[in-house]
Amino acid sequence: MTTPVTTPEAAERFAALTEKEPLGEYNYTHFRTKHLLQDAQRTIQKQGILPGEIAPDFELPRAGGGSLRLSDLRGKPALVHFGSFT
Amino acid sequence: MQFVDVMVRQAHPGPAEPAYATFEEKREDAETYQREEGISWPVLVDDLEGTVHQVYSGLADPSYLIDADGRVAYYNMWTYSPVLHQAIEALLAQGGRGVVLGEGIDQTPHLMPSMTDGWKGLRRGLPQSFVDMETAAPTSATMMWLGHQLRPLLAPLTLREKPLPASAKIVIGGMVVAAAALVLRSRRGQASG
Numbered sequence: 632m633t634t635p636v637t638t639p640e641a642a643e644r645f646a647a648l649t650e651k652e653p654l655g656e657y658n659y660t661h662f663r664t665k666h667l668l669q670d671a672q673r674t675i676q677k678q679g680i681l682p683g684e685i686a687p688d689f690e691l692p693r694a695g696g697g698s699l700r701l702s703d704l705r706g707k708p709a710l711v712h713f714g715s716f717t
Numbered sequence: 718m719q720f721v722d723v724m725v726r727q728a729h730p731g732p733a734e735p736a737y738a739t740f741e742e743k744r745e746d747a748e749t750y751q752r753e754e755g756i757s758w759p760v761l762v763d764d765l766e767g768t769v770h771q772v773y774s775g776l777a778d779p780s781y782l783i784d785a786d787g788r789v790a791y792y793n794m795w796t797y798s799p800v801l802h803q804a805i806e807a808l809l810a811q812g813g814r815g816v817v818l819g820e821g822i823d824q825t826p827h828l829m830p831s832m833t834d835g836w837k838g839l840r841r842g843l844p845q846s847f848v849d850m851e852t853a854a855p856t857s858a859t860m861m862w863l864g865h866q867l868r869p870l871l872a873p874l875t876l877r878e879k880p881l882p883a884s885a886k887i888v889i890g891g892m893v894v895a896a897a898a899l900v901l902r903s904r905r906g907q908a909s910g
Contacts, residue, residue, distance in 0.1 A: 634740065634764075635740060635763065635764040635768075637764065637768050637769060641768055641769055641772055642768065644772045645766075645768045645769075645771060645772050648772065651771050651775075652767075652771065652775070654765060654766050657766060657767045657771065657775075658726050658727075658736045658765055658766075658767070659726070659730070659736060660730055660735065660736045661730070661849050662728065662729050662730070662846065662849040662850060663849070663852075663853050664852075664853040664854065666853070667853060667854055669775075670776055670777055670826075671826070673774055673775065673776055673794075674776070674795070674824050674826060675824070677794075677822065677824065678775070678776075679773055679774030679776065679779060679781075679792060679794070680772075680773060680774075680781065680789050680792065681789065681792065681821075681822065682789050682790065682791065682792055682816040682820060682821025682822055683788060683789065683816050683821065684788060684789050685787055685788055685789075686781060686783045686787055686788065686789055687772055687773075688787075689768075689769045689772075691723065691761035691762055691763060691764075691769060692744065692761065692762050693759050693760065693761055693762070694724070694744060694747035694748040694750070694751045694759075694760040694761075694762060695748060695751070695760075698761075699721065699759050699761055701721075701783075701787070702787060704719050704721075704783070704787075705785065705787050706785055707718065707785055707813060708718055708719075708782065708783060708784055708785055708790065708805070708808050708809070709718070709719040709720070709721060709783045710719070710720050710721065710781070710782050710783070710801065710805070711721045711723065711773075711780065711783060712721070712722050712723070712778075712779075712780045712781075712796060713722075713723045713725050713770055713773060713776070713778065714722060714723070714724070714778055714796075715724070715725050715726065715727060715728035715729075715778075715838060716724065716727065716734065716746040716747075716749070716750050716838065716841060717727045717728050717729040717730060717734050717838045717839065717841045717842045717846060
């Protein structure tokens with residue numbers, strides 16, 4: 632089984648998150664009202680990486696093979712979008 | 718410009734698309750997603766814990782425009798193409814570096830794109846995804862189904878890539894005012910008649 636690759640930077644940022652969800656809660660089996668409320672709260676609190684900040688580096692496997700490291704894209708602008716299959 | 722997609726957890730799981738038990742399942746979905754949506758840029762697969770996703774907010778559908786130095790130039794918390802289009806143009810115009818469009822953040826919960834296009838995702842988790850969505854936010858799943866049926870009508874407005882030109886805003890504004898005036902007139906007519 633292939634395991635994802637993350638950089639120490641992403642792993643450290645993850646470990647430092649105060650409101651991170653454990654696996655069972657993050658990888659939920661039912662969509663609930665609390666997920667909507669959580670997103671509303673995160674939006675109001677501007678959670679995430681704010682404008683002007685260095686985007687924490689990560690390296691992840693690519694669909695179709697290989698992997699991509701964010702910092703390899705330096706030198707030109709990039710658009711990173713997060714989304715779900717469902 | 719380099720576009721990158723990152724595949725996150727199942728947002729609306731169901732019997733055919735349950736919460737990921739293995740990374741391989743997630744990778745397979747990323748491959749299907751890339752193929753079905755005809756995506757030409759890289760689709761990356763986050764780990765099961767959502768390490769990268771959670772560091773980058775854990776929101777359902779955020780986008781980050783990252784400048785040539787690796788800094789966030791614009792943070793679109795609820796992905797909305799017309800806003801991103803403006804942000805990308807502004808970033809290219811200033812040489813690919815720096816924060817763009819004022820404070821560089823859009824917190825508006827843009828719901829119209831998911832109301833028009835969200836059914837594609839919800840459909841993969843049927844019937845549980847529909848029941849869960851209606852329970853979480855009554856009528857929202859029905860609205861997504863309706864939005865899908867009306868997609869040809871709505872898409873030019875709700876899924877447009879670019880901001881509306883000023884002339885189109887004036888036309889739409891005029892139509893809203895005219896509709897309001899008609900409603901008021903008919904009410905007055907009823908009151909006096």
